Amino acid sequence: MPEAAVFSFSTDELSVEDRLPVWVEVIGRQFMRLNVELRDRCTVAAAINVVRLGRAEIGSTSSPPGLYCRTRALANDGNGDFTFFYAERGRMRIAPHETGGDFIDLEERGGGAIGFHGASGRYDFEDRARIIGLRVDGDTLRRAAPGLDERFCHLRRSNDAVRLLIAYIDRLRTVGPPADPELGRLVEAHLIDLIAFTARPNDDTRDRAAARAIPAARLAAMRDDVAANLSRMTLSAREVARRHGVSERYVQLLFEQSGTSFSRFVTAARLERAMAMLRDPGCAHLRVGDIAFAVGFADLTTFNRNFRHAYGDTPRAIRRTAWAGDEFR
Secondary structure, eight states: OOSSSEEEEEGGGSOHHHHHHHHHHIIIIIISOOEEEESOSSOOOOEEEEEEETTEEEEEEEOOSEEEEEOHHHHOSSOOOEEEEEEEEEEEEEESSTTOOSOEEEETTSOEEEEETTSOEEEEEEEEEEEEEEEEOHHHHHHHSTTOOOSOEEEOTTSHHHHHHHHHHHHHHHHOSOSSHHHHHHHHHHHHHHHHHHHSOSHHHHHHIIIIIHHHHHHHHHHHHHHHTTTOTTOOHHHHHHHHTSOHHHHHHHHHHTTSOHHHHHHHHHHHHHHHHHHOGGGTTSOHHHHHHHTTOSOHHHHHHHHHHHHSSOHHHHHHHHTTTSOOO
8 A cells, every 4th residue: 555645646647658557557566466458458548546544545546448357366465455446437347256257336326335355356447437445454344343244245325324435435535634643543433434334234333333433424425515505595404404314403413513513614615615716717707796696695795794704805805916917896
């Protein structure tokens, strides 16, 4: 595993003739021992991005159509980790044996699968798929879920725990790893508890997940919900609660436990987006009032008052400073 908190690699950085051999080395040797067989060996456009959270890793892999095989010989390398996979784009089929067999079909929004690195398997990328993988320490996961099945397991997205796990991973990919190592270890513990609950749902794993991981994952999903709906002037805790199948009080409680309130979080998010728009040359044609309404404020006076309180100056002044010499309305 790489030591950096974030690792990124793309074949776009290489000459055409170097792309295939370097990609085989990076994906097939450095991160997981695999044999690589691309269907089009002449056109290689692939990338991997990895974020570390304690001993866990979140990886995003984009690949042209091809077959990645972990043979019995390669699987016998002492790697006892587990990885939870899901498709962000396109499709990947997983066979829990190097020679084939029944495939687990992962499609966008179709759920996930968890697999043991000590087992052989085949990963068939189709249609330039982008696959997200959460890799966790095997010993830690086994302690959280004793008797964990070491065969590939298909986890349906209709399962609430699977949806929460995917939403939590997506949030971490967006905001990046915590700067504080202790927070990183806490996030890793959340991820372990969520995987344990999805893979072995019983009273013990449910209680562990409910104590820390499920509230953290729900809060992450609600924050993303707010970000996706900032422009809605009617955005409320009640509306978010309805979409997530929980009570309005539960939504308020989660935000309060994180050190803010739902309304303060929404206002701060709207102001942050407004600030970005004021500094964006692509929004130079918009009036300040247009930006205020675009981020969900119902009136310009409230927007100006909140903005000045947060940033110590007016939106117009911030815009003039950011784009000195340009004319703004």
